[in-house]
Amino acid sequence: MSAQLKLNNVETYIGQFHILQGISFEVRKGEVTVLLGRNGAGKTTTLRTIMGLNPASKGQVQFNGEDIHSLPTYQIAQKGIGYVPEDQGIFAQLTVEENMKVAMKSDNDQTQARLHYILDLFPDLKTFWKKPGGLLSGGQKQMLSIARAYINENELLLIDEPSKGLAPIVVEKVMESIMEMKENTTIVLVEQNFMMASTIGDRFYIIDDGKTVQSGEMQVLKDDQDMRRKYLGIA
Amino acid sequence: MEVFFNLALNGLATGMLIFLLAAGLTLIFGLMDVLNFAHGGLFAWGAYSGTWIYATTGSFFIGIIGAIITGLILGMITERFIIKPVYGNHVQQILITLGLMLVLSELLKVVWGPNQLSAVAPSFLQGSWEVGNIIIIKYRVFIILVGLLVFLAVQYVLKNTKIGLVVRAGVMNKEMVQALGINIKKVFMLVFMIGAAMAALGGVLLGPYSGVIHAEMGMEFAILAFIVVVIGGMGSFPGSILAAILVGLSGSFMAYYVPDLALAANMLLMVVVLIFRPQGLFGMKG
Numbered sequence: 001m002s003a004q005l006k007l008n009n010v011e012t013y014i015g016q017f018h019i020l021q022g023i024s025f026e027v028r029k030g031e032v033t034v035l036l037g038r039n040g041a042g043k044t045t046t047l048r049t050i051m052g053l054n055p056a057s058k059g060q061v062q063f064n065g066e067d068i069h070s071l072p073t074y075q076i077a078q079k080g081i082g083y084v085p086e087d088q089g090i091f092a093q094l095t096v097e098e099n100m101k102v103a104m105k106s107d108n109d110q111t112q113a114r115l116h117y118i119l120d121l122f123p124d125l126k127t128f129w130k131k132p133g134g135l136l137s138g139g140q141k142q143m144l145s146i147a148r149a150y151i152n153e154n155e156l157l158l159i160d161e162p163s164k165g166l167a168p169i170v171v172e173k174v175m176e177s178i179m180e181m182k183e184n185t186t187i188v189l190v191e192q193n194f195m196m197a198s199t200i201g202d203r204f205y206i207i208d209d210g211k212t213v214q215s216g217e218m219q220v221l222k223d224d225q226d227m228r229r230k231y232l233g234i235a
Numbered sequence: 236m237e238v239f240f241n242l243a244l245n246g247l248a249t250g251m252l253i254f255l256l257a258a259g260l261t262l263i264f265g266l267m268d269v270l271n272f273a274h275g276g277l278f279a280w281g282a283y284s285g286t287w288i289y290a291t292t293g294s295f296f297i298g299i300i301g302a303i304i305t306g307l308i309l310g311m312i313t314e315r316f317i318i319k320p321v322y323g324n325h326v327q328q329i330l331i332t333l334g335l336m337l338v339l340s341e342l343l344k345v346v347w348g349p350n351q352l353s354a355v356a357p358s359f360l361q362g363s364w365e366v367g368n369i370i371i372i373k374y375r376v377f378i379i380l381v382g383l384l385v386f387l388a389v390q391y392v393l394k395n396t397k398i399g400l401v402v403r404a405g406v407m408n409k410e411m412v413q414a415l416g417i418n419i420k421k422v423f424m425l426v427f428m429i430g431a432a433m434a435a436l437g438g439v440l441l442g443p444y445s446g447v448i449h450a451e452m453g454m455e456f457a458i459l460a461f462i463v464v465v466i467g468g469m470g471s472f473p474g475s476i477l478a479a480i481l482v483g484l485s486g487s488f489m490a491y492y493v494p495d496l497a498l499a500a501n502m503l504l505m506v507v508v509l510i511f512r513p514q515g516l517f518g519m520k521g
Contacts, residue, residue: 072413073414074418089411093403102404102415
C-alpha cells in the first residue's frame, strides 16, 4: 500500500527548544495511524509540523509524494489535509453554523449533502446550530471541531487527542464518529486513551523524546505488555 | 436644553470622526496583532489629499473619493513594506510605525508646505437648520450620517459575507483560520487597506468640521482613537463605535461644563472602564 503521508527525519524547534529530534513515519491511505507517547513526547508538535504551524527545520514532509514542509499552512490545508487541534480551535463568538461556514470551501450540492451527513453524525450540532461555539460543552466543541475538518473532502485528517477531558460516554460517541469517517478518509490520530487508540487504529508509532522509537500493526502493541509499560506507562 | 442638544450633536460628530479612525485601528490590532501608531498619519494624509482634490476639482465628493483612494494606496504600501517585516514583534512595530507617523507628517509639509490649510464645507452643507430654539449645524449631521453609514456597511459585511466571517474568525484565532485553508495574509492586507481608507475618510471629513488642517492633526486624533480601542475592547468593531461616541460626548460636555478637566476626561473614562472591565466594553477575556 502506498504512503499518503511521509515524514523523513523531521526536526522542529519551538523558540530555542529542540522539540522534534528525528520523526520518521508513513501513513498509508485508508488507514488510521495512531501516534502514541507520554506527555511532552512531541506528538502535538508533530501534527503542528505537518500543518506548517511549527515548520520543520530539517527533514521532509511529503503528502501524496509532494514535499509540503516549506509551504504555508493554508496551502497545506488546501492540499486536502484537515486538522482538529488539541484545544479544538473553536471560534467562540461565532455560531456553530458560522464555524462550519468559515471552513466550507464551497457551498454546492455536494457540500450541502456532506453537511447533512455530518449533522446526522453529530445531531447535537443541529440542536445548537445558531448558538455561539463558546457555549457548547467540551464534547460538543470536539464534535464541531471534527465536523469542521470533515466538511470538505479532505484526503487526510489530523486529529489531536479527541478524548481529552471528555466523559466516557462522550468519548464513545466521538470514537464511533471517527470509526465512521475512517471509511472515507485517512486519519492520523494522537491519543492518550489506549482503549480508544487500539480500537480505532490500524498502525501505531510511539514517539519518545521527539523521536519515533517503535512502530507496527496495532495488534503488535496490544500483545506487547512490556512495550506499553516502557513507553506509555500502562500495563 | 438648546445647550444640551448642541453639545450632544457636537459630541456625536466628533465621536464619529474618532470612530472612523479607531475602527480600522481596532480591526488591525484584533486581526493582525499590530500596534499601528502610524494610523493617525493616514488620517492626516486623507485630510490633505481630500482637501486638495476638493479645492482642485471643486467637487467635495470627488475629494472624499480621492481621500479614500489615497488611504487604500497608503494602506497597501504600509502593510506590504513596513508592517509585514515586523509581524509578531510589538517593540519593532511601535518603533517603526512611530517613525512612519513622523515621516508621513513631514511628507505632508514637503508636499503642501508647513502652514495649516483651510478647509470649508461645500455650499449645500454650510449653514444650519433651526428647530425651535435649537440650531442644528448641517455639516455635523452630515458627519454623523456618514459615520453611521460606514458603521452599518462594515457591520453588514462582517456579519453577512464570507470575508466578514473570516475576519471575525481571524480576530479570534488566526492559526485556525489558516489551518482551514484560508490565506490570512491576504485578509490582513485587505483589512489594513480598509482601515486606512476609513482613517483617510475621517481625515477629509474633519477638514470642514474644524476649518483648518495641519500636519500634526494625525497624532492628536490617534491618541483619542487608541483610547477608544481600549475602551471598546481591542478587536471589537461594535465596541469601537460605542466607545467613540462616549469619548466624543464626554469631551464635548466636559469642555463646556468642566473645561479644566476636559483633557483628562477621556483618560479618566478609560481608567474607569479598565478597572471594571479590563478587556474593554465589548472585548473578549484573555
